[in-house]
Amino acid sequence: MASSLLDKVWEAHTVRTLPSGQTQLLIGLHLIHEVTSPQAFQALREMKRPVRMPERTFATLDHIIPTTAQARPFADAVAEEMTVHLTRNAEQSRVPFFDLSSGKQGIVHVIGPELGLSQPGMTIACGDSHTATHGALGAIAFGIGTSQVRDVLATQCLAMAKPKLRQVRVDGALAKGVYAKDVILAIIRALGVNGGVGYAYEYAGSVVDRMTMEERLTLCNMSIEGGARFGYVNPDQTTFDYLRGRPYAPQGAAFDRAVTWWASMASDPDTRYDDVKRLDGSAIPPMVTWGINPGQSVGVGERIPDPENAPEPERATYREGLAHMGFKAGQPIAGAKIDVVFIGSCTNSRLSDLRVAASVAKGNRVAKHVRALVVPGSQQVAKAAEAEGLHEIFREAGFEWRNAGCSMCLGMNDDKLRGREMSASTSNRNFIGRQGSPTGRTLLMSPAMAAAAAVHGAVTDVREMLR
Amino acid sequence: MTDSARRQVAGRGIPVPGNDIDTDRIIPARFLKTVTNEGLGLHAFEDARKQDPEHPFNQKAYEGASILVAGLNFGCGSSREHAPESLKQWGIRAIVGGSFAEIFFGNCTMLGIPCIAIDNEDVLWLQRAVGRDPKMIVTVDVEKQEVRAGDRVIKGRIPDGARNQLVSGAWNATGVLLEAGDRIEATAKRLPYVSGF
Ligand code: SF4
Numbered sequence: 213m214a215s216s217l218l219d220k221v222w223e224a225h226t227v228r229t230l231p232s233g234q235t236q237l238l239i240g241l242h243l244i245h246e247v248t249s250p251q252a253f254q255a256l257r258e259m260k261r262p263v264r265m266p267e268r269t270f271a272t273l274d275h276i277i278p279t280t281a282q283a284r285p286f287a288d289a290v291a292e293e294m295t296v297h298l299t300r301n302a303e304q305s306r307v308p309f310f311d312l313s314s315g316k317q318g319i320v321h322v323i324g325p326e327l328g329l330s331q332p333g334m335t336i337a338c339g340d341s342h343t344a345t346h347g348a349l350g351a352i353a354f355g356i357g358t359s360q361v362r363d364v365l366a367t368q369c370l371a372m373a374k375p376k377l378r379q380v381r382v383d384g385a386l387a388k389g390v391y392a393k394d395v396i397l398a399i400i401r402a403l404g405v406n407g408g409v410g411y412a413y414e415y416a417g418s419v420v421d422r423m424t425m426e427e428r429l430t431l432c433n434m435s436i437e438g439g440a441r442f443g444y445v446n447p448d449q450t451t452f453d454y455l456r457g458r459p460y461a462p463q464g465a466a467f468d469r470a471v472t473w474w475a476s477m478a479s480d481p482d483t484r485y486d487d488v489k490r491l492d493g494s495a496i497p498p499m500v501t502w503g504i505n506p507g508q509s510v511g512v513g514e515r516i517p518d519p520e521n522a523p524e525p526e527r528a529t530y531r532e533g534l535a536h537m538g539f540k541a542g543q544p545i546a547g548a549k550i551d552v553v554f555i556g557s558c559t560n561s562r563l564s565d566l567r568v569a570a571s572v573a574k575g576n577r578v579a580k581h582v583r584a585l586v587v588p589g590s591q592q593v594a595k596a597a598e599a600e601g602l603h604e605i606f607r608e609a610g611f612e613w614r615n616a617g618c619s620m621c622l623g624m625n626d627d628k629l630r631g632r633e634m635s636a637s638t639s640n641r642n643f644i645g646r647q648g649s650p651t652g653r654t655l656l657m658s659p660a661m662a663a664a665a666a667v668h669g670a671v672t673d674v675r676e677m678l679r
Numbered sequence: 680m681t682d683s684a685r686r687q688v689a690g691r692g693i694p695v696p697g698n699d700i701d702t703d704r705i706i707p708a709r710f711l712k713t714v715t716n717e718g719l720g721l722h723a724f725e726d727a728r729k730q731d732p733e734h735p736f737n738q739k740a741y742e743g744a745s746i747l748v749a750g751l752n753f754g755c756g757s758s759r760e761h762a763p764e765s766l767k768q769w770g771i772r773a774i775v776g777g778s779f780a781e782i783f784f785g786n787c788t789m790l791g792i793p794c795i796a797i798d799n800e801d802v803l804w805l806q807r808a809v810g811r812d813p814k815m816i817v818t819v820d821v822e823k824q825e826v827r828a829g830d831r832v833i834k835g836r837i838p839d840g841a842r843n844q845l846v847s848g849a850w851n852a853t854g855v856l857l858e859a860g861d862r863i864e865a866t867a868k869r870l871p872y873v874s875g876f
Contacts, residue, residue, distance in 0.1 A: 357786035
């Protein structure tokens, strides 16, 4: 019988069926960071348990670190304390740790793929909801809570129920100025912020087939914003080419043997899905969110919808969104004034994202009233971008060029919105308070659109600048 | 039955109206700057409470409530277990909702907090009923998958795996997972990326 990548990976990692009916699933790669791991290590100490397979867990620092001055001890005493804890936990448990001095530190979902740690056919878990990012490589990757981080540390396993599988097909061809970020925002708008609950999303179709690995990472990254805890793309030549030569990928003849196995894990052509949804990629415009969840978005040429026309259960959230954002139904999103631009996060902080943003910024100036920052996803991304001179393009245009980290995606360091500031952000969440100010406002968009917003000081159709 | 078994949880209700209440709203990220879970309960819904003096978590009438009644897609967003942990420390023992985000649901289960989904109309009814009579006892029957309040019995849904874990008291999974013993290493060895390509 034909089986999907989900079936094959699940089966290969099944230790046993638990009395509850769930699967005891082996976790092939476990990634940890400073925010969701300290309590898990503490629990392990209380249980007097060692880390069961320390060589299958990797640690990095991303959420709380400053992106400006990074000399230790950090100015923020709590950030310093969290760093000390992670360093000590990693050392004592012999967990490899990509710290600031490693040259490999960065956002956990940027460094996993970049280092070749994330590979097809793996199960990957991390105490972070955007872990489906790694599904871009053909892995079953998902976010977990701190108690589950404890379980993986202690047992290398999780008790999991297998999700249903929905194929999300995007066919056609993307128009100029339309990127993976627009595709995933369009998918979430079409299927809803909770449409994916209980499902894994398999992204497919000609648009996805043609995407680079970095675009697929952006796509899979926001699966959870559509409610899907898992999202993946079947491994193909793009995947194998991306992995070749990466430090933790198999090398030499082993690489070719790996490719054979990786290819065998892809969904069979006649796989039966629990559900299939289709989108016409050619019809997707540059997208912008106008509200307080990532499903509340419109094309840049559209008007902000009227709650009265929304499906009944969504009307209250629509009204709340309009009230928080200070928008009126029927108002065009283009022209909305911007105070802050944030280019970064695990969604859009890779080299290709920075290249696109720089190409829009080049020769332009950030509008006077706007503060704009570019935060590369990892030290390696920063280095590669600097080698191309992107940092100079950004600086000349009036952007700040920062060190790698999560930064203003969630505002756990000094990079925060102030008061009711409106930000054009390439991150993944526009929840109330997300960017560090309880009254702050976030518009999600692609790096190209964010750079255009920086230049104009307002939401602008980037396609007009690309002509 | 052990102490940890969660067959039934009963207590007074507290309604949190609205859909898509995300975990940033339940506990803003600045309160995650900690290496322990201490004091998280003080910050449950902190920003929402500051902005809205009428927020249910501010109202005297709901002090001591333990059954939260939420709308659709409750707990969406970040995987932070600090969110259910803060609710637990505030005093929440079970959550009734229209639907739950998956990671949040799993995190609640891991903390022994049953989440039961009921139809949205029933949610609205229950929120109004609790609002009218905050002293009313709401019972979440995990085993029977129902919610009882006043003279009403509302059919609910808890997926089998989580329900079995809660009812048997095996929601803290570490011990159960450890029982697999060296079958864990054996499974790992069969994977080419572990044993070497
Ligand atoms: S960049 Fe944002 S979404 Fe991504 S891991 Fe960091 S905080 Fe989470």
